Amino acid sequence: MQQRSYRFIIRGTLVCVCLFNLVIGAAVLAQHHDKRGGDPANRAGGKVTAINGSAITVQGHENSSTVINITSSTTYERNGQAAALADFKVGDFVFAHGTRNSDGTFVADRVMGGDQPPRGRGPRGGPGAGGQLQAVDTAARTLTVQNREGETKVIYTTDSTKFHRNQQAAQLTDFKAGDFVMARGAVNSDGQFVAVEVFGGDQPPHRRGQ
Numbered sequence: 001m002q003q004r005s006y007r008f009i010i011r012g013t014l015v016c017v018c019l020f021n022l023v024i025g026a027a028v029l030a031q032h033h034d035k036r037g038g039d040p041a042n043r044a045g046g047k048v049t050a051i052n053g054s055a056i057t058v059q060g061h062e063n064s065s066t067v068i069n070i071t072s073s074t075t076y077e078r079n080g081q082a083a084a085l086a087d088f089k090v091g092d093f094v095f096a097h098g099t100r101n102s103d104g105t106f107v108a109d110r111v112m113g114g115d116q117p118p119r120g121r122g123p124r125g126g127p128g129a130g131g132q133l134q135a136v137d138t139a140a141r142t143l144t145v146q147n148r149e150g151e152t153k154v155i156y157t158t159d160s161t162k163f164h165r166n167q168q169a170a171q172l173t174d175f176k177a178g179d180f181v182m183a184r185g186a187v188n189s190d191g192q193f194v195a196v197e198v199f200g201g202d203q204p205p206h207r208r209g210q
Contacts, residue, residue, distance in 0.1 A: 073109065132145060161195050
């Protein structure tokens with residue numbers, strides 16, 4: 001009888017330990033998620049397509065449209081400086097933090113952005129993307145490239161993007177399928193890679209040391 005009781009206590013202790021570990025693990029995961037930017041439902045952003053007194057409409061991933069509702073308590077920052085709603089304009093890039101109501105509407109408590117795509121924290125303005133050019137869409141202002149692993153990636157450009165082809169100043173329309181391109185820029189809140197600069201040409205890039 002004592003042996004059975006002992007086994008029951010051991011099993012109960014193990015169950016408690018497992019439950020404790022699950023709780024701690026969940027807390028750690030939640031904390032890690034918060035460090036990476038919190039709940040995605042509390043964020044919205046993209047390129048501004050319209051502004052009125054109560055909302056900012058932005059164009060995001062795959063040309064989807066999102067309405068960022070604002071209130072008298074919403075604060076603003078443009079190009080790193082405290083600003084007002086009137087300082088923003090169509091064509092700006094904005095990122096908003098706020099809350100999403102039960103009906104799906106997004107209300108911002110803070111709006112940040114400016115006339116340049118968001119830059120990463122890496123050297124020379126952030127991460128890069130590149131490969132062999134598969135297609136150029138001048139209407140959507142995008143370049144689709146394929147890297148060495150065969151993966152395709154869409155590079156978004158703006159009116160502010162600078163282009164260089166064969167070491168000469170160029171335009172988006174100067175690039176063509178088969179070119180080799182590299183872009184630097186940043187990934188926006190919708191997961192789009194927006195280029196600050198695109199350079200390349202009809203020859204593959206030379207490796208250092210050759």
